[in-house]
Amino acid sequence: MPLVTFxxxxxxxxxxxxxxxxxxxxxxxxxxxxxxxxESACGGVKxxxxxxxxxxxxxxxxxxxxxxxxxxxxxxxxxxxQSRLGCQVVVADEDLTIEIPKYSLNHAAEAPH
Numbered sequence: 393m394p395l396v397t398f399x400x401x402x403x404x405x406x407x408x409x410x411x412x413x414x415x416x417x418x419x420x421x422x423x424x425x426x427x428x429x430x431e432s433a434c435g436g437v438k439x440x441x442x443x444x445x446x447x448x449x450x451x452x453x454x455x456x457x458x459x460x461x462x463x464x465x466x467x468x469x470x471x472x473x474q475s476r477l478g479c480q481v482v483v484a485d486e487d488l489t490i491e492i493p494k495y496s497l498n499h500a501a502e503a504p505h
Contacts, residue, residue, distance in 0.1 A: 444471075469493060
């Protein structure tokens with residue numbers, strides 16, 4: 393079973409965490425299953441950027457982002473070449489290292505995190 397490492401994030405995962413991930417699980421679900429409260433204003437349907445993450449290891453093992461995900465990512469804070477939406481990153485056979493950016497654009501929240 394592949395390992396997914398969440399790098400430390402001061403609000404959501406201060407210590408960082410490495411977990412075994414069943415193939416086919418998306419990063420947003422995996423984070424929530426392990427009490428990492430990664431944001432998801434749209435409920436994980438690719439309609440916002442609050443679950444934006446950066447895949448620091450294993451990016452090339454993922455299926456490519458589709459056009460809708462790419463369009464949403466264009467609106468994300470801190471966009472990088474390895475940026476993806478956590479709700480769309482599906483664990484395959486390789487280990488992944490995930491960074492949750494410090495900020496997100498959550499228009500549903502009153503204050504940035």
